[in-house]
Amino acid sequence: MTEPGSKFRKKRLDRGIKARADTIFAVASWREILYLLLPRALPAGFLLLLPLFLDGYWEKVLVYACMFGLLALSWDFLASCGLFSLGQSLFFGLGAYLAGGLNYYLHWPPVVTLPVATIGGGLICSALLSPVMRLRGVYFAMVTLMLPILFMKGIEATGLLGGTHGLSALSPLVHDKVSAYLAVLGFLVCLFAFRRVINSDYGLVLMAIRDDDRAVMSGGINIYWRKSQALFIAGSVGAFAGALMTHHYQFVGKSVFALDYSILPVAAVALGGQGSFAGAALGAMILVPLSEALRALGGLRIAIYCSILILSILTLPEGVFHYMERKYQQFETKVEVR
Amino acid sequence: MAAQGPILEVRRLSKNFGGVRAVHEVSFTLRRGEFLGVIGPNGSGKTTLVNLITGFVKPSSGSVFFKGAEITGKAPYKIAGLGLARTFQMVRLFYNLPAYKNVIIPLCSPRVKRLRGGKYGEKDDAAIDILDDMGFERDSFVPYKPAGSLPHGYLKRLDLARALALRPELLILDELFSGMSMSEVASTLPIIERLNQEGLTIVMIEHRLKELFRVVDRVLVLNFGMKIAEGTPSEVMESDAVKSAYLGIEVDVEAQAG
Known part of the structure; x- marks a missing residue:
């Protein structure tokens, strides 16, 4: 019986399997195996099958979504150790120009340029940003925002690396299906690897640096070395996306340093939810196809796109992924407040 | 432990924040096991002195030697890696992590790896062992609870556990007992005493003089950033400079310190 005017609150309970242990899953039945496996296997399997059914335009959209997914994952990884980047296009552009330049001037095949651009891009990123690693929050963000602009204007003004025209007629990746699968595989590997790393002791130290760097230093850990490692990893992921894009479009131009590649990954993370990587991935997978689907609307496209983004952040500030995860992992019941 | 020279030597250490002389020409030496x-x-x-020794604040002048090597102005993680651990007056913990995960962070340091013969080993178990020693009962839920949900006394001991995880040779405790209840102090003090008896050199900054004087060999008294007295607890309490600093009697402090 409830009295009139009494208030209710939601009471949340973890489903049994989650509560059993923090680190060890004692899996007892098929039901529980599926409970754990399906949320991971279903989206992964879906993405892996997708390139078989898509052609032409929508295949390009898939590759594009994976690119943004990689940039969003890279952003989330940096954010997990307290480095807030507004310059994802720096990572993206460095990878794109490394692959493009090596292919255009030295005629190296994509089999070589992709790994070289990935590793080289990561190294250059950590070298460029090492001097500003000591900066926190908005100061670090400002520097990362400036660097891609510096590169873009430098290429524009000096005419190096093709100047404003860019480098065209680069080697393609054998077949469009190959680049689609490289994008999807790279995206999935990065997603699951990041989720694993952040739950290891290595990830624990990274997150501790975000929470309190002085406490980590007093534990005898060189936080600057750890941060430059994180920069290398995040830079490599972004550079891989850029290199893949270069060969997919067989072109690289100064637009790879554009603000879109810096801001949209942040928007994807804001939509999907920060800190879990799955949120960043999901955000990118929603945002990119959505923006393409809205093309039919013509002029109002960007306005509607922005409205959807604002609404989702207002209604689900925790992020779409965290909302879904909560619904999946927990029972909710209404309890009367006395 | 063989006594081979002082473990810590502070020479004329000074720090000015603008016009404020936070620490002025402080010198002292510390024997092993003291x-x-x-x-x-x-x-x-007092806290500035700790920050100067542990590298969190760069000194304006003067020098610090640890185990005979100069560490003045070195990065905090390097000094910690040499075996000089500290706790914080305002505990700096990772509140959303389980208590034992807080202790894992120093266990990930190169120093611990080196001391364990190049292996990190099972860090979770090692962390629980250290916490059990600090009074976090191994078989209870306490070590697994988020640090933020623990009472203040536990947080202070968790900070201590984290410093000890580094296997330090010198431990600096910055007001470990502040905010602790009488019973919490009573249960923590024996742990500190035992650590010292096992050979750990300890510097303890404290406001609770009664507890402090019971355990320490020697006391250093600071006022306005200057060392005004040094000696055994009873010697220090007899000093006029100390009386004036604590009780406000007019005494020429400069002359006493000189």
Whole structure:
């Protein structure tokens, strides 16, 4: 019986399997195996099958979504150790120009340029940003925002690396299906690897640096070395996306340093939810196809796109992924407040 | 432990924040295995002295030697890696992590790897062992609870556990007992005493003089950033400079310190 005017609150309970242990899953039945496996296997399997059914335009959209997914994952990884980047296009552009330049001037095949651009891009990123690693929050963000602009204007003004025209007629990746699968595989590997790393002791130290760097230093850990490692990893992921894009479009131009590649990954993370990587991935997978689907609307496209983004952040500030995860992992019941 | 020279030597260490002399020309030496207390009224420069020694603040002048090697102005993680651990007056913990995960962070340091013969080993178990020693019962839920949900006394001991995880040779405790209840102090003090008896050199900054004087070998008194007295607890309490600093009797402090 409830009295009139009494208030209710939601009471949340973890489903049994989650509560059993923090680190060890004692899996007892098929039901529980599926409970754990399906949320991971279903989206992964879906993405892996997708390139078989898509052609032409929508295949390009898939590759594009994976690119943004990689940039969003890279952003989330940096954010997990307290480095807030507004310059994802720096990572993206460095990878794109490394692959493009090596292919255009030295005629190296994509089999070589992709790994070289990935590793080289990561190294250059950590070298460029090492001097500003000591900066926190908005100061670090400002520097990362400036660097891609510096590169873009430098290429524009000096005419190096093709100047404003860019480098065209680069080697393609054998077949469009190959680049689609490289994008999807790279995206999935990065997603699951990041989720694993952040739950290891290595990830624990990274997150501790975000929470309190002085406490980590007093534990005898060189936080600057750890941060430059994180920069290398995040830079490599972004550079891989850029290199893949270069060969997919067989072109690289100064637009790879554009603000879109810096801001949209942040928007994807804001939509999907920060800190879990799955949120960043999901955000990118929603945002990119959505923006393409809205093309039919013509002029109002960007306005509607922005409205959807604002609404989702207002209604689900925790992020779409965290909302879904909560619904999946927990029972909710209404309890009367006395 | 064989006594081979002082473990810590501080020479004419000074720090000015603008016009404020936070620490002024402080010198002292510390033997291996010694238990030194540092006392002084609020704002007398005790915490700044700790920050100067551990590298969190760069000194304006003077030098610090640890195990015979100069560490003045070195990065905090390097100094910690040499075996000089500290706790914080305002505990700096990772509140959303389980308590034992807090202790894992120093266990990930190169120093611990080196001391364990190039292997990190099972860090979770090692962390639980250290916490059990600090009174976090192994078989209870306490080590697994988020640090933020623990009472203040536990947080202070968790900070201590984290410093000990580094296997330090010198431990600096910055007001470990502040905010602790009488019973929490009573249960923590024996742990500190035992650590010292096992050979750990300890510098303890404290406002609770009664507890401090019971355990320390020697006391250093600071006022307005200057060392005004040094000696055994009873010697220090007889000093006029100390009486004036604590009780406000007019005494020429400069002359006493000189």
